[in-house]
Amino acid sequence: MKILVTGGCGFIGSNFIKYILGKYPDYLVTNLDALTYAGNPENLRGIAPERYNFIHGGLSDKKLVETIIGEVDAVVNFAAETHVDRSISDAAPFLTTNVLGLHVLLDAARRAGVGRFVHISTDEVYGSLETDDGLFTEETHLSPNSPYSASKASGDLLAIAFWKTFSFPVTIVRPSNNYGPNQYPEKLIPLMITNLIEDVPIPVYGEGKNVRDWLHVEDNCRAIDLVLHGGRAGSVYNAGGECQKRNIEIVGIILDIMGKDGSAIRYVADRPGHDYRYALDNAKIGAQLGYSPRVALETGLENTVRWYVDNQWWWKPLKAKLRSESRGFWTG
Numbered sequence: 347m348k349i350l351v352t353g354g355c356g357f358i359g360s361n362f363i364k365y366i367l368g369k370y371p372d373y374l375v376t377n378l379d380a381l382t383y384a385g386n387p388e389n390l391r392g393i394a395p396e397r398y399n400f401i402h403g404g405l406s407d408k409k410l411v412e413t414i415i416g417e418v419d420a421v422v423n424f425a426a427e428t429h430v431d432r433s434i435s436d437a438a439p440f441l442t443t444n445v446l447g448l449h450v451l452l453d454a455a456r457r458a459g460v461g462r463f464v465h466i467s468t469d470e471v472y473g474s475l476e477t478d479d480g481l482f483t484e485e486t487h488l489s490p491n492s493p494y495s496a497s498k499a500s501g502d503l504l505a506i507a508f509w510k511t512f513s514f515p516v517t518i519v520r521p522s523n524n525y526g527p528n529q530y531p532e533k534l535i536p537l538m539i540t541n542l543i544e545d546v547p548i549p550v551y552g553e554g555k556n557v558r559d560w561l562h563v564e565d566n567c568r569a570i571d572l573v574l575h576g577g578r579a580g581s582v583y584n585a586g587g588e589c590q591k592r593n594i595e596i597v598g599i600i601l602d603i604m605g606k607d608g609s610a611i612r613y614v615a616d617r618p619g620h621d622y623r624y625a626l627d628n629a630k631i632g633a634q635l636g637y638s639p640r641v642a643l644e645t646g647l648e649n650t651v652r653w654y655v656d657n658q659w660w661w662k663p664l665k666a667k668l669r670s671e672s673r674g675f676w677t678g
Contacts, residue, residue: 348374349574350418352405352451353425355379357529358466358521358563360389362422365567367397378414379425380404382439383667384530388660405447408454415454420462422574423451426501428468429532430494434618437493444497449504456514464574465505467520469559469584470495474621478557481627484520484582491619506580515579519570522586522626525646526563527653531661532668534593535647538600539654540661542610552616554594557623561587562641572635583635586626589643599644603651 349366353359354377363375376399379385387400403410405425415421425447427433427440448465455463472482473489488503490496508514525535541548569585577583591599601607631637654661 347372347420348376348418350376350378350414350421352378352421352423353385355381355385355387355389355400356424357384357389357526357533358524358566359424360386360528361526361563362424362567362570363390363398364393365564366571367393369571373397375399376401376414376418378403378405378411382427384428386528386530386660386664389528405443405450408450411450412454412458415451415460416458418460420464420574421451421455421460422464422466422570423448424466425451426466426498428494430470430492431532431617433492433494433497437497440494440497441500445500445504448501452505452508452514452516456508456512461515462574463505463514463516464570464577465501465516465518466570467502467518467582468495468498469520469522469586469624469626470621471499471502471520472624475557475623475625478623481625482584483627484584484630491621502582506582509580513579517573517577517579518582519573520582520584520626521566521569522559522561522624524561524563524566526650527657528660529563531664535596535600535650536654536661538597539604539651540665542600542604542606543655543658544665547612548597548610549612549614550594550597551614551620553613554592554597556593556620557590557625558593558596559586559625560589560591560596560643560646561585561639562646565639565641568640569631569637572631572637576635578634583631584626584628585631585637586628587639587643588628589639590623590625591643596647599647600651603648
């Protein structure tokens with residue numbers, strides 16, 4: 347199979363490329379990435395060029411997309427702007443990539459007759475669960491609360507419209523919060539780890555009571571693989587970690603792993619419109635495709651901490667760039 351992966355230099359995309367090339371020795375991957383701030387070719391250091399081709403470009407380059415897409419059997423779209431705080435500061439890039447760019451990709455793939463198209467979304471399109479009970483199912487009404495999640499919900503609706511209107515074989519995966527190696531250090535878990543390595547206070551929004559469903563990136567890659575090869579066209583699949591934790595609990599686990607105490611925490615003003623809780627129901631993907639998460643949170647976090655300790659060459663330049671952008675409390 348020849349697969350076009352878009353956004354493959356990002357966190358989840360790069361892990362997926364390594365996963366696919368490792369599992370399927372006869373697969374070929376083309377990676378189209380615009381190399382915005384979170385796209386890092388170093389994420390794919392050491393990938394053998396015989397089965398991997400990198401192309402620098404964005405989804406807005408219609409001619410480039412059309413040229414590439416005619417040569418592939420399947421598309422897996424990770425290309426997206428993803429950070430909520432950045433969307434609050436400036437929503438325009440999120441609309442450009444997550445909606446308009448997706449349209450270019452969908453339309454080119456449809457016209458080229460691509461047989462499989464997997465679009466990676468997020469649990470944030472469902473909005474917020476305001477109590478400690480209940481789960482989002484694939485039938486839950488979309489109710490996004492940030493410019494980021496609104497742009498992703500818009501993209502989901504556009505993808506489903508291509509199925510409904512053109513019978514184009516789109517499937518959507520909505521994973522919960524991912525963590526693991528190569529995650530950009532503005533995100534919660536790598537930010538906590540790298541700040542602690544540098545003896546910089548770790549910021550916690552509000553009282554840290556917001557709840558997230560944590561999923562190791564390896565489990566997410568398995569879920570996407572299952573959907574790519576066996577998902578039903580026109581379907582949406584949740585891929586949750588079945589591991590709900592308050593943000594402050596995640597911070598506590600990381601502090602314990604790294605031998606630190608609560609004096610490292612700095613509580614900061616809460617994020618505007620901060621969603622209280624996300625939690626996904628895995629019943630559909632479990633029943634249809636046999637998926638369930640395998641990586642235990644404690645094991646996954648220990649391995650993630652070890653990766654950031656051992657790969658400071660990777661993240662220190664990124665933290666320096668964040669500081670140069672004056673991203674305040676995030677980096678000390």
